[in-house]
Amino acid sequence: MRRSGDASPTALPGPRETAAVRQAAGLLLDYPDSALRGRLPLIVEALAGLAPHASRDAALEFASHAAATPDRELAEHYVAVFDQQNRRCLHLTWWTDGDTRRRGMALVRLKERYRAAGWSFDGTADTAELPDFLPAVLEFAAREPRDGTALLAEHRPGLELLRIALTDAGTPYARLLDAVCATLPGPTPADEAQARALALRGPGREDVGLEPYGPMPGPAAPGRGVVDLPFPTTVAGGPR
Incomplete structure (x- = not known):
């Protein structure tokens, strides 16, 4: 589900590039605190060292923008952009299930x-996120390519709607x-049909608490928050 004129890559990036782009995107989509x-x-250096591809080029473009943007400006922009009310939510199950008991399951x-x-x-x-953040x-998908790709593919309609919402908002994100x-x-045609249906009806709403469903994950090894990327350096941190 792409807008007319959007570039569509003719081939997927290699495993090394895929893992690196996903890990970088995961880090960059988190709140831009001092650690990031x-x-x-x-x-920026790691992405620049990858083979050119639409995925790498897009991630590098944003990383370079973030590096050149003053700290406060980037942080304020992040808070303004990722607003659930405006359908720019970073929690994947929100797109399919909204604030309902179904989402809890x-x-x-x-x-x-x-x-x-x-x-x-x-x-x-204290800053634990829900596991669909x-x-x-993306950290999971970088570290576990088979299961992670399947998980992202299952949420493809929500990802595409978020992509379109961010594009319409005019944000570099x-x-x-x-x-x-x-x-x-x-x-797939099924992805496109589901995305159209989600766009028409919007996420469901039901006032429920999601706290019992737990904080976000960290890898069991080599240790939470340390991710081995497929190039000579290691990015420490990962999702908060």
Whole structure:
């Protein structure tokens, strides 16, 4: 589901490039705190060293923009952009299930899926996110290419709607969604039909608390927040 005129890659990036772009996009889609600011030169350098591809080029474009933007300006822009009310939400199950009990069950299944792949959850973090937070999903997809690609593909309609919403908002963050979607095969007719249906009806709404469904995951090894990327450097941190 792409707008007319959008570039559609003729081939997917290689495994090395795919993992690196997903990891970089996950880091860059998190709140731009001081830790991320310190890593930006490394992220830019790592992406620049990859083979050219639509996914790499889009991620590098945003990383370079972020590195050149003053800290406060970037942070304020992030807060303004990722607003659930304006359908620019970074939680994937929100797109399909909204704020409903059905979403709670989807989060439980997602936690089980992470655990089956050897990922653990830290229930003590004060800043714990839900497991459908896109930066967490992207870290998983970078580290677990088969399961992670399947998970992203299942949420392709929501990813495409978020990409379009960010593009319509005129934010450079749209380039990160361009990058992520370019690591996936083209959307299927079923993806496009589901995306159209979601766009028409919007996410469901039901006042429920999601706290019981747990914080976001971290990899069981080599340690939470340390991700081995497929190039000579390591980006430490990962999703908050």
